[in-house]
Amino acid sequence: MTQKKSPIWTKSFLFISLSNFFLFLTFYALLTTLPIYVTDDLNGSESQAGLIVTLFLLSAILVRPFSGKLLEDFGKKRMLLISLLLFMLTTFVYVAATSFYLLLALRFFHGIWFAIATTAAGAIAADITPDSRRGEGLGYFAMSMNLAVVAGPFLALTLLNWLSFSTLFIILGALLAGALLFTSLVSAPATEAPSSKKKLSFHDLFEVKALPIALVGSLLAFSYSSVISYISIYTKSLGLLEAASFFFAVFAIAMLVSRPFVGRLFDSRGPSIVIYPSLVLFALGLLTLSITDSSFMLLLSATFIGLGYGSLVPCFQTLAIQSADHHRSGHATATFFTLFDTGIATGSYVLGIVVSLLGYHSLYFIMGLFVFVVMYLYKVMTNKKATRLRSQSTVHSS
Structure with missing residues (x-):
């Protein structure tokens, strides 16, 4: 008699995958179009366009080690909701980024919430996937990022044929509202109570x-x-x-x-x-x-x-x-x-x-x-x- 497999595609797994898809769709859409925005609308140089990408990654790298501790202390779902909300609001604020240095500051701020949101989404997906099928489950979850690699640039570049950058930023912000909605429907396992120690150690970061x-x-x-x-x-x-x-x-x-x-x-x-x-x-x-x-x-x-x-x-x-x-x-x-x-x-x-x-x-x-x-x-x-x-x-x- 064969043992019945634990299901991967539960409602929570589907919702966290959809949330992650919209998050990465926005990430790749901005990654593709912001260098064009810098050179065409803000009259910046190619090196400044490259800096827009580099600074985002730099802030994500700096914050990522602390994100595990934040998830442990405040809960994975709560931190995902908070980081998605701030990522969405920052996307809307791009509309007002009429100077290169303001855009640069927004990119650094954006990278912070991207690091926390992606860490939280990945951890929740791992938690709600059956242990015996984790390789298969996380492989399916990664498809949400794989699809976004194509969908994000395609959507953004297609829309820019008819719409302005400001309108594009508003549309991407609206898609992130969808990510927030899907996240709110996820049933994530409860997080253990944080320890009372105050000093931050290497173990807390890595x-x-x-x-x-x-x-x-x-x-x-x-x-x-x-x-x-x-x-x-x-x-x-x-x-x-x-x-x-x-x-x-x-x-x-x-x-x-x-x-x-x-x-x-x-x-x-x-x-x-x-x-x-x-x-x-x-x-x-x-x-x-x-x-x-x-x-x-x-x-x-x-x-x-x-x-x-x-x-x-x-x-x-x-x-x-x-x-x-x-x-x-x-x-x-x-x-x-x-x-x-x-x-x-x-x-x-x-x-x-x-x-x-x-x-x-x-x-x-x-x-x-x-x-x-x-x-x-x-x-x-x-x-x-x-x-x-x-x-x-x-x-x-x-």
């Missing part, structure tokens, strides 16, 4: 058990930053800018098609059965990108990267959460994304220097090889973990 996989994840993010930061400039230099508009669409489709199988394999056969092939596919995608000279090659690389990288992020996040005690899911999520965001931000800067010295073809070739270094480090980490578990089991049995 989940030590999640650090090894989070460090590997940061190197993965470092390599992926070569795609999100430079793919549009690279394709323009190749005369493939029109095909580049389909790159992330193909990328997202590949992720969505593979997601149900990847999650089930992760839970039934273990993480390595998914992670090693996904790392090879990601590396293959970057190496294909390095020799791209046609639309077909570009979209083929998007397929490989979507299948590879798209499977790796939810797997690594799940491993980070599984490494910690259940009540520390918020800290584990915060630790993972702190290092992940740091990898993206560092890569965007460092790889710009690599491009200026060696060019785009060499950049993607080097990053393809770098993914094999990430694979080696993951193998070292899993071997150490296996050795530690064996030694613990020997101690307990003796």
